[in-house]
Amino acid sequence: MIGLEQIRQISITSPSKIVMLIIDGLGGLPDPKTGKTELETAHTPNLDRLAKNGIGGLVDPVSSGITPGSGPGHLALFGYDPLTFTIGRGVLEVIGIGFELMRDDVAARGNFCTVDEQGLITDRRAGRITTDKSAELCKLLSQIKLEGVELFVLPVKEHRFSFVLRGGGLAAELNDTDPQKTGVAPYPAKYTKIVAKHTADIVNEFINKAKGILARHHPANMILLRGFSKLPHIPSMSEIYKLKPAAIACYPMYKGLARLVGMRVFDVNNGIKEELKVLADCYREHDFFFIHFKETDSAGEDGDFKRKVRAIETVDSALPRLLSLKPEVIIVTGDHSTPALLKGHSWHPVPLLLHSQWCRVDKVEEFSESACALGGLGRFPAVDIMPLAMANALKLTKFGA
Amino acid sequence: MIGLEQIRQISITSPSKIVMLIIDGLGGLPDPKTGKTELETAHTPNLDRLAKNGIGGLVDPVSSGITPGSGPGHLALFGYDPLTFTIGRGVLEVIGIGFELMRDDVAARGNFCTVDEQGLITDRRAGRITTDKSAELCKLLSQIKLEGVELFVLPVKEHRFSFVLRGGGLAAELNDTDPQKTGVAPYPAKYTKIVAKHTADIVNEFINKAKGILARHHPANMILLRGFSKLPHIPSMSEIYKLKPAAIACYPMYKGLARLVGMRVFDVNNGIKEELKVLADCYREHDFFFIHFKETDSAGEDGDFKRKVRAIETVDSALPRLLSLKPEVIIVTGDHSTPALLKGHSWHPVPLLLHSQWCRVDKVEEFSESACALGGLGRFPAVDIMPLAMANALKLTKFGA
Numbered sequence: 033m034i035g036l037e038q039i040r041q042i043s044i045t046s047p048s049k050i051v052m053l054i055i056d057g058l059g060g061l062p063d064p065k066t067g068k069t070e071l072e073t074a075h076t077p078n079l080d081r082l083a084k085n086g087i088g089g090l091v092d093p094v095s096s097g098i099t100p101g102s103g104p105g106h107l108a109l110f111g112y113d114p115l116t117f118t119i120g121r122g123v124l125e126v127i128g129i130g131f132e133l134m135r136d137d138v139a140a141r142g143n144f145c146t147v148d149e150q151g152l153i154t155d156r157r158a159g160r161i162t163t164d165k166s167a168e169l170c171k172l173l174s175q176i177k178l179e180g181v182e183l184f185v186l187p188v189k190e191h192r193f194s195f196v197l198r199g200g201g202l203a204a205e206l207n208d209t210d211p212q213k214t215g216v217a218p219y220p221a222k223y224t225k226i227v228a229k230h231t232a233d234i235v236n237e238f239i240n241k242a243k244g245i246l247a248r249h250h251p252a253n254m255i256l257l258r259g260f261s262k263l264p265h266i267p268s269m270s271e272i273y274k275l276k277p278a279a280i281a282c283y284p285m286y287k288g289l290a291r292l293v294g295m296r297v298f299d300v301n302n303g304i305k306e307e308l309k310v311l312a313d314c315y316r317e318h319d320f321f322f323i324h325f326k327e328t329d330s331a332g333e334d335g336d337f338k339r340k341v342r343a344i345e346t347v348d349s350a351l352p353r354l355l356s357l358k359p360e361v362i363i364v365t366g367d368h369s370t371p372a373l374l375k376g377h378s379w380h381p382v383p384l385l386l387h388s389q390w391c392r393v394d395k396v397e398e399f400s401e402s403a404c405a406l407g408g409l410g411r412f413p414a415v416d417i418m419p420l421a422m423a424n425a426l427k428l429t430k431f432g433a
Numbered sequence: 434m435i436g437l438e439q440i441r442q443i444s445i446t447s448p449s450k451i452v453m454l455i456i457d458g459l460g461g462l463p464d465p466k467t468g469k470t471e472l473e474t475a476h477t478p479n480l481d482r483l484a485k486n487g488i489g490g491l492v493d494p495v496s497s498g499i500t501p502g503s504g505p506g507h508l509a510l511f512g513y514d515p516l517t518f519t520i521g522r523g524v525l526e527v528i529g530i531g532f533e534l535m536r537d538d539v540a541a542r543g544n545f546c547t548v549d550e551q552g553l554i555t556d557r558r559a560g561r562i563t564t565d566k567s568a569e570l571c572k573l574l575s576q577i578k579l580e581g582v583e584l585f586v587l588p589v590k591e592h593r594f595s596f597v598l599r600g601g602g603l604a605a606e607l608n609d610t611d612p613q614k615t616g617v618a619p620y621p622a623k624y625t626k627i628v629a630k631h632t633a634d635i636v637n638e639f640i641n642k643a644k645g646i647l648a649r650h651h652p653a654n655m656i657l658l659r660g661f662s663k664l665p666h667i668p669s670m671s672e673i674y675k676l677k678p679a680a681i682a683c684y685p686m687y688k689g690l691a692r693l694v695g696m697r698v699f700d701v702n703n704g705i706k707e708e709l710k711v712l713a714d715c716y717r718e719h720d721f722f723f724i725h726f727k728e729t730d731s732a733g734e735d736g737d738f739k740r741k742v743r744a745i746e747t748v749d750s751a752l753p754r755l756l757s758l759k760p761e762v763i764i765v766t767g768d769h770s771t772p773a774l775l776k777g778h779s780w781h782p783v784p785l786l787l788h789s790q791w792c793r794v795d796k797v798e799e800f801s802e803s804a805c806a807l808g809g810l811g812r813f814p815a816v817d818i819m820p821l822a823m824a825n826a827l828k829l830t831k832f833g834a
Contacts (some may be wrong), residue, residue: 110584197740407806408491419499420497430500432495432525
């Protein structure tokens with residue numbers, strides 16, 4: 033695989049524009065009754081025309097057989113090998129709620145849990161307290177004072193929260209305090225590298241103070257922390273590709289992932305139509321656009337085949353606005369498959385279409401899993417999408433003489 | 434990817450013959466009027482028959498989206514990962530003019546340039562002086578004497594020349610003297626590793642003497658040097674594959690690249706017919722034959738779609754002579770694509786056909802980009818071609834017990 037440094041050496045700036053439209057969880061599995069996937073069931077005249085005039089293929093987000101989370105799925109789309117660039121659980125959780133992490137912050141995932149009189153865990157999820165209750169408790173824990181550091185306790189969903197420490201000399205090399213089972217006491221935070229000794233002390237002080245505050249809030253009378261991590265060091269897309277990238281997304285997770293690779297992030301709340309309006313508005317200022325559409329994945333996760341079909345049709349009907357801008361390169365694909373039949377992310381390769389003047393049009397006549405399986409791009413890793421997009425935008429010079 | 438050492442361990446000698454016919458810049462893009470590429474437009478009954486009785490695929494010379502130069506393109510065809518084995522610019526330039534570099538020579542690319550009275554560069558290309566004028570100046574500079582080393586100053590084209598130092602203790606870890614801009618003075622040669630300190634002194638002495646000689650040759654009154662390099666250490670094809678490889682090529686660049694991997698190089702000057710006559714003549718003595726056909730690439734670079742079509746037809750009509758030798762394995766492909774529409778090398782995968790008794794014939798009926806996209810070999814990296822050829826020649830034993 034070609035390295036980012038090698039790409040950096042051959043990338044050049046030019047006026048051409050690349051639009052990458054990500055339909056989250058796009059890939060599916062056929063309904064046993066019709067033999068057609070969600071994408072094959074949906075009426076998608078615009079996507080089909082684009083596929084017919086472009087080139088198709090199937091993309092493996094991470095590796096054959098591997099079901100990616102949103103982090104690896106998107107890093108690959110942006111050209112970063114998801115097996116090399118990994119994002120800690122704590123960081124991903126806090127990115128997902130839209131908190132803007134700073135370079136040296138330490139983040140962890142938190143659970144409210146239940147402990148008995150001996151301090152042994154009886155329920156790792158504190159009876160799944162409501163998100164409202166959790167928010168109230170997070171507010172209480174946020175008032176804890178720790179010398180020399182700032183702290184954030186942020187509600188996520190039900191019993192889950194994010195914990196962030198900010199200050200000088202913090203390190204994330206800490207074990208989880210969550211033993212992942214009941215009948216035992218939570219572990220204290222222990223450093224795995226000596227550099228994190230001071231941080232371990234701070235975290236344990238926090239846990240002790242939290243325990244005191246929560247004593248009267250049964251079943252949420254204790255906390256568990258895991259996935260201590262810092263922002264990874266990722267060279268920005270402008271460094272590697274010399275692009276001015278923009279992210280247009282509605283959900284915090286995808287905005288956060290885009291921010292991680294140095295994109296300018298536009299806040300949008302009302303779905304694909306508003307996203308494409310923002311695209312038109314910022315089109316002159318940028319040359320790479322990541323547009324994220326979420327509803328396909330949510331419907332797939334809910335096992336709602338028909339809703340996923342409708343979500344795909346929503347994207348299709350919004351497409352003319354994008355096409356009217358005539359970007360030199362259009363990529364449409366997903367960050368992973370989310371078949372409604374599996375009610376979750378899956379390992380299946382994701383259909384991709386690439387449209388550009390130089391794409392070498394293939395025989396694909398429609399945008400679907402089965403058509404793309406016979407596409408001119410064949411089957412290839414998602415991390416190759418960016419070099420391909422750059423090449424089609426004539427933004428890569430020759431490698432070697 | 435399997436490593437060369439692993440290949441070496443399982444390769445065996447046998448009487449079977451492999452012919453690799455490289456049609457330079459073979460891959461193309463469709464003419465917008467006909468929807469057909471150069472190869473699809475050409476009348477190629479012999480290649481089509483070979484494809485029908487063989488197996489097809491699409492090859493990425495270096496990596497998806499990457500446009501290869503001739504160096505990486507050919508190293509990959511010979512089975513050397515072009516991201517691992519890199520050839521310095523200076524070495525490639527001098528290989529391209531047919532100069533036989535020795536193991537410890539240091540080579541650089543040179544430009545004649547123009548400097549003003551203060552020694553600041555006003556034209557990095559000395560007004561693109563003629564090749565004849567350049568040859569005359571190279572002759573003058575060749576007469577410079579440097580203690581303990583031999584030197585060569587060889588005209589390339591217009592303002593470009595090759596510079597070679599030969600002698601003991603030379604090293605190539607030197608910065609370019611070319612600042613890549615005007616309005617500044619050329620840099621002195623500086624070593625980037627201490628081992629090259631002595632070489633830097635010699636190069637600077639050469640530059641100073643050259644400056645003196647060129648003072649009265651405005652606009653070519655100074656030189657710039659870049660891409661200092663030595664021959665890379667590449668294990669030979671006979672080491673790795675236990676082959677006795679022969680190269681049959683008309684152009685110096687390809688002869689040089691073949692020499693780099695230890696092939697015996699045959700001098701041919703008159704195109705494919707003579708090449709195939711030489712093939713017949715040396716057929717008994719060798720078991721691997723690299724045959725290089727250049728005109729397809731030249732026509733593509735010139736943007737001459739029809740000439741590229743005719744060049745492909747020339748190869749096709751010469752093919753029966755090759756077929757009459759009945760080599761056990763025939764590979765036909767290119768080192769990269771050169772679509773006439775792009776007037777240069779491109780990133781598009783290259784069609785490949787493999788013909789052998791054991792190839793597992795697919796449904797490909799003709800030799801073309803679109804047919805090979807649906808070929809039984811799928812899309813794969815060029816560095817895998819050699820193991821595949823070796824396997825089809827029954828020259829690879831089992832890997833692991």
